[in-house]
Amino acid sequence: MSLERRLQHAFTELAKQNHEQPNSSTVVKAIAGQSGKSIQSRRTFLANSLAASGGLALAISLRGNKVVSAKEATISAGQDGFSPNAFIDITADAGVKVFALHDEMGQGTHTGLAIFVCEELEIDPSEVRVEHAPADGRYNHAAFGVQMTGGSTSMTTAGEVMRKAAATAREMLISAAAERWSVDRTKCRAEDGHIHNTESGQKLGYSELASNAAQLEVPKDVALKAPKDFTRIGKPTHRVDSASKVRGTALFSFDRKVDGMLTAMVERSPYFGGQLERFDDSAAKKVPGVRAVVEVDSGVAVVADGYWSALKGRRALDIQWSPGRGAMLDSRELRSQYHDMAKRKARTVESEGDCEQSLANHETLHASYEVPFQAHAPMEPLSCLVTLRDDGGADLVTGSQFLGVDRMLVAAKLQVDQEKVSIENSYLGGGFGRRANPKSDFLVEAVDVALAAKKAGVTAPIKTVWSREDDIRGGWYRPMYVNAMSASFKDGKLDAWRHRVVGQSPIRGTLFEPVIVVDGLDTWAVEGATKLPYHISNKLVELQTVTLPVPVQWWRSVGHSNSAFAKESFLDECAEKLGRDPLELRQELLRDHPRLLRVLNTAAEQAHWKQPLPEGMGRGISVHESFQSFSAHVVEASVEDGKPKIHRIVIAIDCGPTVNPDQVIAQMEGAANFALSATLEGEITFKNGQVEQSNFDDFRVVRMHEAPKIEVHIVDSRDPMGGIGEVGVPGVASAVCSALHDATGKRVRRLPIGDQLS
Numbered sequence: 001m002s003l004e005r006r007l008q009h010a011f012t013e014l015a016k017q018n019h020e021q022p023n024s025s026t027v028v029k030a031i032a033g034q035s036g037k038s039i040q041s042r043r044t045f046l047a048n049s050l051a052a053s054g055g056l057a058l059a060i061s062l063r064g065n066k067v068v069s070a071k072e073a074t075i076s077a078g079q080d081g082f083s084p085n086a087f088i089d090i091t092a093d094a095g096v097k098v099f100a101l102h103d104e105m106g107q108g109t110h111t112g113l114a115i116f117v118c119e120e121l122e123i124d125p126s127e128v129r130v131e132h133a134p135a136d137g138r139y140n141h142a143a144f145g146v147q148m149t150g151g152s153t154s155m156t157t158a159g160e161v162m163r164k165a166a167a168t169a170r171e172m173l174i175s176a177a178a179e180r181w182s183v184d185r186t187k188c189r190a191e192d193g194h195i196h197n198t199e200s201g202q203k204l205g206y207s208e209l210a211s212n213a214a215q216l217e218v219p220k221d222v223a224l225k226a227p228k229d230f231t232r233i234g235k236p237t238h239r240v241d242s243a244s245k246v247r248g249t250a251l252f253s254f255d256r257k258v259d260g261m262l263t264a265m266v267e268r269s270p271y272f273g274g275q276l277e278r279f280d281d282s283a284a285k286k287v288p289g290v291r292a293v294v295e296v297d298s299g300v301a302v303v304a305d306g307y308w309s310a311l312k313g314r315r316a317l318d319i320q321w322s323p324g325r326g327a328m329l330d331s332r333e334l335r336s337q338y339h340d341m342a343k344r345k346a347r348t349v350e351s352e353g354d355c356e357q358s359l360a361n362h363e364t365l366h367a368s369y370e371v372p373f374q375a376h377a378p379m380e381p382l383s384c385l386v387t388l389r390d391d392g393g394a395d396l397v398t399g400s401q402f403l404g405v406d407r408m409l410v411a412a413k414l415q416v417d418q419e420k421v422s423i424e425n426s427y428l429g430g431g432f433g434r435r436a437n438p439k440s441d442f443l444v445e446a447v448d449v450a451l452a453a454k455k456a457g458v459t460a461p462i463k464t465v466w467s468r469e470d471d472i473r474g475g476w477y478r479p480m481y482v483n484a485m486s487a488s489f490k491d492g493k494l495d496a497w498r499h500r501v502v503g504q505s506p507i508r509g510t511l512f513e514p515v516i517v518v519d520g521l522d523t524w525a526v527e528g529a530t531k532l533p534y535h536i537s538n539k540l541v542e543l544q545t546v547t548l549p550v551p552v553q554w555w556r557s558v559g560h561s562n563s564a565f566a567k568e569s570f571l572d573e574c575a576e577k578l579g580r581d582p583l584e585l586r587q588e589l590l591r592d593h594p595r596l597l598r599v600l601n602t603a604a605e606q607a608h609w610k611q612p613l614p615e616g617m618g619r620g621i622s623v624h625e626s627f628q629s630f631s632a633h634v635v636e637a638s639v640e641d642g643k644p645k646i647h648r649i650v651i652a653i654d655c656g657p658t659v660n661p662d663q664v665i666a667q668m669e670g671a672a673n674f675a676l677s678a679t680l681e682g683e684i685t686f687k688n689g690q691v692e693q694s695n696f697d698d699f700r701v702v703r704m705h706e707a708p709k710i711e712v713h714i715v716d717s718r719d720p721m722g723g724i725g726e727v728g729v730p731g732v733a734s735a736v737c738s739a740l741h742d743a744t745g746k747r748v749r750r751l752p753i754g755d756q757l758s
Contacts, residue, residue, distance in 0.1 A: 087161070087162060087165040087166075088121075088165050088166060088169050090169065090173075090206050090207060090213075091207065092207050092210060094129065095127065095128070095206070096127065096128040096129070096193070097128065097130075097131055098113060098114050098117050098128050098129070098130045098162075099130075099131055099132075099133045100114075100133055101113075101139040101141075101147070101158060102141075102149040103132070103149040103399075103400075103425060103435075104427055104428065105149070105378075105401070105428030105429070105430055105435070106428070106429075106430060106670070107154075107663075107667055107725045108239055108663035108666060109154045110130040110239075110240055110241055111125065111237060111660055111663060112154065112155050112659045112660055112663055113130065113154070113158060113162050114128050114130050115232050115233055115660055116158070116159050116163050116166065117163070117165070117166040118166070118232050119166070119231070120167040120224065120225060121169060121170050121190070121206075122170065122193070123192065123193040124232075125237055127193050130240050132424070132426065132427075133147075133425070134403075134423060134424050134425065135147060135403040135404070135406065135421070135422065135424075135425070137404070140404060141157060142157040142158060142160075146404035146405060147402075147404030148402050148403065148404055148436060149401045149436070150401055150402075150433065150554070151627065151726075152627040152629070152722070152723020152725040152726045153723055155659050155721065155723075155724070156628070156721050156722065156723060159659070159721075160224075163224050163225075164222065167223070167224055167225075168218060168219060169213070170190050170222075172219070173190065173195055173206055173209050173213050174189070174190060174195055175213070175216055176195075176212035177197070177209055179212065180204065180209070181200070183197065183199065193205060194206070233657075234658055234659065234660075235660075235661075236660065236661050236662045237662060237663075239662075241427070250427050251426050251427060252380050252426050252429050253382075253384070253385075253399030253427075253428070253429075254380055254381065254399075254429070254465065255426070256383075256385050256397045256426060256463070257463075258397075258461050260460045260461060261385065261460065261462070261463055262303050262304065262460045262461070262463070263303070263305070263306050263307050263310045263462070263463050263465060264301045264304070264449045264453070264463070264464045264465070265310040265311055265314045265464070265465060265467070266298055266300065266302075266314075266445060266449065266464065266470075267301075267314050267317055268298050268470070269321045270689075270690045270691075271323035271326030271690060272325075272329070272475060272549040272551060273323075273324040273325045273326045274323045274324050275321065275322040275324055276300065276319070276321060276322075277320045277321060277322050279295075279318060279320070280317070280318035280319075281317060281318075283316040283318065284313040284314070285313075286316070287304070287316055288309065289304045289305035289306060289309030289310075290302060290303070290309055290310070290312075291303045291453075292453055292456045292458045293313070293317070294449070294452035294453055294455070294456050296445065296452050297445070297448050298445050299319075300314075300317060301449045301453070301464070302314045303449070303453050307465060310465075311467070325549045326549045327689035329548070329686035330686055330687060330688070331372070331686045334480065334548075334686070335370065335482075338370070338480070338502050338546070339370075339482055341482075341502045341544050341546070342368060342482045342484035342500055342502045343484065346542035346543055346544035347521060347543050347544065347545075348540065348541075349523075349529075349530060349543050350526075350530045350531075350540070351539070351540050352537075352538065352540075353496070353537050353538030353539065354538055355496045356498075356540070357538075358488045358496035358537075359486055359488045359496050359498065362488040362489055362496070363489045364486060364487065365486070365487045365488075365573060367485050367569075367573055368483065368485065368749060369482070369565060369570070369749045370480075370481070370749065370750040370751065371480065371565060371733075371750075371751045372480050372683035372684060372685065372751060373477040373478065373479065373480045373552075373683065373685070373686075374478035374561075374682060374683065374684060375471070375472050375478075375693070375699060376430075376431070376432040376433060376434035376476075377430075377432075377472060377699060378428070378429055378434055378435070378471075379430045380428065380430060381466045381468055381470070382434075382466040382471055383399070383442075383446075383463055383464065383466065384397070384442055384443045384445075384463065385446070385461060386446045386447055386449070386450040386461065386462055386464070387450075388450050388451070391416075392415075392420060393414060393419075393421055393422075394414060394421055394422075394450070395422045395423075395424070396423040396424070396443060396446070396447075397423075397424045397426065398423065398426065398446075399425060399428040399429070400423070400425060400436070400440075401431050401433070401436035402436040402437065402440065403423055403425060405436075405440055406423060406440040406443045407423055409439065409440040409443070409444055410423070410447055413444050413447050423443075432555060432674070433553060433554040433555050433556055434471070434476065436554070437476060438510035438511065438553055439510075442466065445464060446462070446463075446464035450462045450464075468694075468695050468696070472684070472691070472693055472694055472699050473691040473693070473694055475552075476552060477550065477551070477553075477555070478552065478554075478555030478561065479503045479504040479505075479506060479525075479550075479562075480503060480504070481501060481503035481525075481562040482501075482502045482503065483500065483501055483502075483529075483562065483563070483566035484498075484499075484500040485497075485498070485570040486498040486500075487574050487577075489577065489578065493578075494534070494536050494589070495537055496537070497532065497534070497538070497539050498541075499526075499532075499540070499542070499563070499567065500542040500543075500544070501529060501541070501542070501543050501544070501562070502546060503525060504545065504547070504550065505517070505522035505545050506522070506524065506525070506553045506554050507525075508522065508545070521543055521545075522543070522545060524554070524558050524559050525543060525545070526541055526559060526563065527558060527559040527563065527626075528559055528560040528562075528563030528564050528626060529541050529559075529563040529566070533589075533592075533596055534586075534589035534590065535589045535590070535591060535592055536589065556671070556674060556725075556726050557626060557726040557729040558726070560729070560730040561675075561729055563730075564624045564730030564731055564733075564734060565730070565733040565737075565751065567624075568623070568624065568731065568734035568738075569733075569734040569737055569749065571585070572620070572738045572741070573747070582620075582621055582738065583600070583621055587600065590623070593625075595654050595717070596630050598630075598652075599623060599632040599652040599654050600621075600623040600632045600652070602632065602652035603623075603632035603633060603634045603650050603651065603652035603713070604621065604632075604634060606634075607634035607636075607648075607650035609621070613636060616638050617636055617637065617743055618636070618637060618638070618739045618740060618742025618743030618744070619634060619635065619742055620635045620736060620738025620739030620740070621633065621735055621738065622731040622732075622735040622738070623731065624730045626726065627722055627724075627726055627727050628656075628720065628722030629654065629724060629727040630653070630655075631653045631654075631727050631730075631731055632651070632652045632731065633649060633651055633672075635648070635649050635650075635732070635735040635736050635738070636648040636649075636708075636739060637736060637739035637740050637743060638743050639740065639743060639744055641758075642757060643755070643758070644740055644753055646680075646708040646736060646739075647709065648710075649672050649709070649710045649711070649732070649735075650711045650713070651668050651672065651710065651711065651713065651728065652713045652715055653668055653713070653714055653727065654714075654719070655714075655721065655722045655724050656717050656718070656722050663724070664712070664714055664724050665712040665714070667725055667727075668710075668712045668727075668728040669712060670728070671725075671727070671728025671729045671732075672728055672732055673702050675728070675729045675732035676706075676707075676708075676732060676736070678733070678751065679732060679733040679736050679737075679753060680700075680706075680736075680752055680753055680754075681700040681752045681753075681754060682699060682700060682701065682752055683751070683752050737753070740753070
């Protein structure tokens with residue numbers, strides 16, 4: 001059974017346990033409001049300067065693989081409008097609206113989904129509005145069977161769904177125009193948001209035809225355009241959300257307000273696994289604006305009129321914690337323990353040939369590579385607004401990548417069926433996996449706060465917010481890993497390759513465990529280490545899983561962020577051992593992998609690999625496959641005042657057919673800077689059981705003046721489409737470290753680089 005089928009089965013079983021109601025059409029009615037007489041921010045000023053209007057006229061929706069009529073959709077939703085599983089709405093006064101089944105968190109998904117629609121509907125993306133889909137089973141991921149955004153799969157899985165909905169709408173609009181003009185429909189064609197009469201030259205806008213089209217029968221089969229006829233897919237396209245973000249009208253979770261809303265902040269244990277022993281809230285209750293102080297599962301919540309009152313109230317709490325197992329956490333000790341474990345044989349994940357025999361009988365090379373715990377640190381901190389309902393349910397407004405799982409777990413917390421839980425999503429100010437939390441931590445906690453406050457007599461809507469410090473200190477992290485690498489050499493060639501991974505599993509204890517963990521082994525922890533593309537006769541991958549109280553989850557590129565660093569760095573060391581050029585050795589070993597070889601050669605050519613650099617500068621190269629896409633990086637770097645200086649990154653990417661080349665370039669550029677932050681200085685460390693970092697002053701990300709010149713070259717490809725959002729991360733760290741070795745002769749085997757070169 002494929003991974004997608006296994007995931008779908010797991011979600012189906014979980015839904016049964018939580019009484020999933022697949023036809024639920026509840027929509028959150030929470031709206032953005034204004035707060036008091038506070039001075040208006042630029043965002044608020046711009047938002048207040050603009051207005052919008054609505055009114056639905058046509059809906060084309062999908063239930064499974066079936067297109068449902070607008071009439072049926074209307075009946076299922078009641079008088080408020082069409083069914084919320086509609087992908088396209090055409091209105092008399094607001095034009096074409098597209099409901100996006102995947103989130104927009106800066107990666108350009110809404111634009112890509114709009115392009116799919118616009119290609120078939122024959123309208124320019126600038127002429128459509130894209131809105132967030134609410135939590136509803138009819139927006140489930142086409143492959144995974146649950147509503148979510150992640151795994152760099154939005155474009156690869158949603159394209160056919162969106163195109164089919166748009167093509168169906170197009171054909172219905174053509175039929176409506178033909179009836180209006182009393183002509184054969186072959187005399188009508190769609191172009192630029194209008195239906196044109198090819199005989200008379202008349203034209204009608206889609207909005208003018210919407211009410212007529214809504215009354216027609218839905219065609220069972222519609223023809224999709226052939227790639228040779230595409231006019232929008234594959235063409236550079238401006239982002240559909242840019243204008244609203246520039247004007248300040250785009251609403252993020254932190255922006256969302258309703259009348260009478262209160263704000264809550266939770267004081268959580270500074271130790272992972274710590275328990276609350278006692279607290280004194282007398283000083284906190286004296287802070288102006290504080291309405292209540294309540295104990296919740298995760299700690300103590302202060303509910304107040306606004307953020308600053310809640311924060312001041314929280315600071316005034318007198319709390320004593322029992323540290324539990326978390327008190328033992330110390331990064332130096334953990335590093336030592338991990339390296340000791342890496343010296344011992346671990347569980348075999350994948351084996352080819354006889355690696356151990358080759359290592360025993362031939363000249364060998366050994367090295368260990370280490371990556372730290374890593375915070376996601378999205379620019380927008382977490383928040384969730386909860387309004388409890390009289391029927392025991394709740395309306396939530398948030399920014400999440402995991403709406404399907406969130407709805408299940410919130411319903412379980414409330415002890416109600418999912419039909420009594422509605423979640424309205426917002427723009428996400430970054431995610432990187434953090435907002436796809438396996439426990440739905442920040443949503444479930446927000447519901448817990450609302451329930452506790454209600455018991456204390458506070459019944460207003462409550463938005464629970466996290467500060468930057470809360471999220472950086474409060475987990476969930478990319479696991480720390482140590483990679484023990486070994487190679488043997490025979491007749492001047494690589495003969496054996498062993499990759500031993502030591503670290504926590506981000507999958508164990510989650511709903512993914514039954515399908516990702518195979519025979520006790522987390523396959524995501526070793527992705528990128530397994531299925532090694534290099535032509536080596538004897539290969540072995542081993543995994544030693546560590547159990548710690550530190551909460552870990554997927555981080556942008558998941559296991560690839562670790563395995564690619566170790567794999568590509570060690571291959572460079574093997575090249576040095578053999579006296580080979582790192583590029584030429586890769587070219588030789590990739591002879592059976594044309595797509596990897598193609599991006600490798602492209603990056604090398606564009607970076608002028610053979611040309612000498614100025615004195616003191618060095619080059620490094622890497623190539624890696626992840627999320628069904630293929631990328632190569634060439635980095636030029638030097639050391640200035642003991643610190644790495646990254647001058648240039650040249651990237652080649654083969655993701656198959658592109659939907660929006662601008663989107664691909666932006667993602668590769670953003671991923672490179674994201675990866676640079678983790679490579680140069682970003683890490684989470686523990687001392688005396690507590691996280692040492694707190695904000696961007698000590699958990700540093702690359703500043704604008706530190707960002708290098710980045711060149712992205714898209715390799716023209718008709719091969720199957722792959723992902724893009726995470727693909728640009730894995731290859732950066734090894735290429736940076738190899739470039740610094742080329743410049744200085746010093747090897748860096750532990751991230752972040754920090755002051756190791758000083």
